[in-house]
Amino acid sequence: MHVLAELKTKATNWRKRKLKMNATQEQLKVKFQQAMGAAFGAEYAEVDPILVSTSNPKFGDYQANVSLSLAKKVGQQPRAIASAIIQNLDVTDICEPPEIADPGFINLKLKTAYLQAQLNAIQVDPRLGIAPTKNLKRVIVDYPSPNIAKEMHVGHLRPAVIGDCISRILEFIGDDVIRISHVGDWGTPFGMLIAYLQTEYPEALTTDETLDLGDLSSFYRQAKKRFDTDDEFKEAARQAVVQLQAGDEKTLLAWKIVCQLSSRAYQIIYNLMGIAPFIERGESFYNALLPEVVQELHQLGLLVENQGAKCVFLEGFTNRDGEPLPLIVQKSDGGYNYAATDLAAIRYRVKVDKVQRVIYPVGAEQTNHFAQIFQVARRAGWITDNIEFVHAPFGLVLGEDGQKLKTRSGDAVRLQDLLDGAIAKVRADLERRLQQEERQETEEFVNKVAQVVGISAVKYADLSQNRTSSYIFSYEKMLALQGNTAPYMLYAYARIQGISRKGGINFEQLGENAKVLLQHETEITLAKHILQLDEVISAIEQDLLPNRLCEYLFQLSQKFNLFYDRDRGVRVLEAEEPLRTSRLVLCDLTAKTLKLGLSLLGIEVLERM
Ligand code: ARG
Numbered sequence: 369m370h371v372l373a374e375l376k377t378k379a380t381n382w383r384k385r386k387l388k389m390n391a392t393q394e395q396l397k398v399k400f401q402q403a404m405g406a407a408f409g410a411e412y413a414e415v416d417p418i419l420v421s422t423s424n425p426k427f428g429d430y431q432a433n434v435s436l437s438l439a440k441k442v443g444q445q446p447r448a449i450a451s452a453i454i455q456n457l458d459v460t461d462i463c464e465p466p467e468i469a470d471p472g473f474i475n476l477k478l479k480t481a482y483l484q485a486q487l488n489a490i491q492v493d494p495r496l497g498i499a500p501t502k503n504l505k506r507v508i509v510d511y512p513s514p515n516i517a518k519e520m521h522v523g524h525l526r527p528a529v530i531g532d533c534i535s536r537i538l539e540f541i542g543d544d545v546i547r548i549s550h551v552g553d554w555g556t557p558f559g560m561l562i563a564y565l566q567t568e569y570p571e572a573l574t575t576d577e578t579l580d581l582g583d584l585s586s587f588y589r590q591a592k593k594r595f596d597t598d599d600e601f602k603e604a605a606r607q608a609v610v611q612l613q614a615g616d617e618k619t620l621l622a623w624k625i626v627c628q629l630s631s632r633a634y635q636i637i638y639n640l641m642g643i644a645p646f647i648e649r650g651e652s653f654y655n656a657l658l659p660e661v662v663q664e665l666h667q668l669g670l671l672v673e674n675q676g677a678k679c680v681f682l683e684g685f686t687n688r689d690g691e692p693l694p695l696i697v698q699k700s701d702g703g704y705n706y707a708a709t710d711l712a713a714i715r716y717r718v719k720v721d722k723v724q725r726v727i728y729p730v731g732a733e734q735t736n737h738f739a740q741i742f743q744v745a746r747r748a749g750w751i752t753d754n755i756e757f758v759h760a761p762f763g764l765v766l767g768e769d770g771q772k773l774k775t776r777s778g779d780a781v782r783l784q785d786l787l788d789g790a791i792a793k794v795r796a797d798l799e800r801r802l803q804q805e806e807r808q809e810t811e812e813f814v815n816k817v818a819q820v821v822g823i824s825a826v827k828y829a830d831l832s833q834n835r836t837s838s839y840i841f842s843y844e845k846m847l848a849l850q851g852n853t854a855p856y857m858l859y860a861y862a863r864i865q866g867i868s869r870k871g872g873i874n875f876e877q878l879g880e881n882a883k884v885l886l887q888h889e890t891e892i893t894l895a896k897h898i899l900q901l902d903e904v905i906s907a908i909e910q911d912l913l914p915n916r917l918c919e920y921l922f923q924l925s926q927k928f929n930l931f932y933d934r935d936r937g938v939r940v941l942e943a944e945e946p947l948r949t950s951r952l953v954l955c956d957l958t959a960k961t962l963k964l965g966l967s968l969l970g971i972e973v974l975e976r977m
């Protein structure tokens with residue numbers, strides 16, 4: 369490969385691993401390319417300067433690493449190259465004079481005036497200066513996709529919270545996001561519920577009105593109990609499955625009623641959690657398309673009959689004896705499975721939905737499943753190089769004992785109980801605090817705070833962990849007022865609103881000519897951090913790790929606290945003009961950044977708490 373071309377790909381790969389560039393980096397990149405062109409000839413005006421954030425603020429804000437990779441090609445020492453670039457580099461509007469660090473890194477420190485101008489510019493922008501991406505993509509996020517023949521339990525938490533957050537972020541970036549819940553609404557588990565409905569509520573099948581079956585959780589539980597203890601009922605459940613798959617109309621009606629009931633009960637919890645609306649397109653949707661999938665795989669020569677089952681032999685997956693593993697698409701009895709349905713969904717999403725990216729936030733235990741269906745879909749030509757299908761795996765929610773979170777009787781914890789527990793704890797704390805402070809608040813206020821803080825704490829505790837790891841569910845940790853928790857973040861926000869109340873200031877009316885003036889070190893640190901939100905968001909667009917945003921917001925709150933600290937920071941309300949207004953703008957921008965960031969996590973803020 370031509371050396372320059374090689375350098376370009378190297379840089380692209382580097383960037384793929386690193387973050388996408390923000391507006392400042394883009395500007396610097398152009399300046400660097402002009403300088404390289406001037407120093408070494410026109411063909412160098414396209415080389416990537418390899419700009420990255422410095423690991424240590426001591427060295428400035430950004431560094432350009434290009435001199436090192438150019439050394440061989442130019443035939444000079446990196447240091448000499450760096451100095452030739454600098455001689456031709458005009459970044460006086462943006463940076464202090466660049467410095468060279470051994471062996472040839474170019475360090476750049478942003479000018480205070482530049483930071484001030486940036487802050488002034490974003491002050492009145494609801495997007496805080498983060499422009500939507502130019503190449504908009506159609507993206508499907510496949511979530512929360514629960515199996516609805518069961519009551520909602522702790523296992524339903526992560527797909528909902530993570531899927532919702534990823535969707536919000538991509539939507540903010542400007543993608544055309546379609547949220548699709550691939551609900552498990554078909555198959556054997558429904559036999560039990562259908563049979564239960566048929567025996568206990570036969571009237572449900574003859575009336576148009578929706579029946580009130582009371583508490584759905586007891587419906588599930590009774591059905592299960594009967595299934596486990598009554599052999600005749602077990603047989604009826606088995607028959608119901610056969611009838612369902614044969615398309616028997618009465619059974620289909622019963623199935624539909626059960627699905628509607630489940631969906632409605634699930635929706636109540638999603639509403640409580642603040643999960644944005646999604647389209648429900650469950651497994652049953654693909655039933656009619658399954659024969660086509662099998663047929664096409666057959667025509668493509670991918671399908672092999674193996675012990676009566678139709679399957680595709682996988683590349684790179686082997687059994688214990690080292691033989692290639694088959695992916696079963698149609699069982700020997702003619703039935704289809706989870707994998708077949710997912711293949712139909714992939715094909716539909718590509719051909720009908722015309723997506724460019726599909727994201728599956730699903731538990732890590734399904735890693736093989738996704739690798740296998742993606743492989744088959746690629747070999748079938750459904751997934752092409754310009755379409756990205758990605759499994760975004762997550763770990764488990766564990767109890768204090770490090771095992772899957774369970775109730776004392778060994779069942780999965782109900783999601784409703786988990787959420788109610790958090791809300792009740794917040795309420796008890798709040799009531800205690802109100803009493804201590806002799807504060808009077810309305811019942812409405814108490815309810816609102818308890819709900820927002822409780823739900824946020826559960827969601828934040830989930831999102832702030834690296835998605836791929838399992839974590840221990842602990843009310844105590846997630847409700848702590850200090851540390852990387854939702855309450856800490858919500859307090860930081862409410863505290864800033866408190867400054868405006870105390871000073872009788874309307875942040876919205878600080879005015880367009882309220883200029884930011886950065887003097888104190890804590891102001892500069894805070895300002896730089898505020899301006900880094902776009903880098904974090906671009907990173908998440910690529911690696912789908914929301915914990916980056918939590919970490920960013922946590923640091924933002926800490927930097928704000930330092931800035932606002934009486935001893936180590938600055939005075940705000942007591943400062944003289946024009947510093948007072950400038951600092952109020954910084955307060956406001958911090959609050960707006962917190963609010964925007966939290967909203968992308970699916971968390972609502974409180975003005976007071
Ligand atoms: N219903 C599945 C489960 O609960 C998750 C479905 C994920 N989405 C998909 N297209 N496979 O395990």
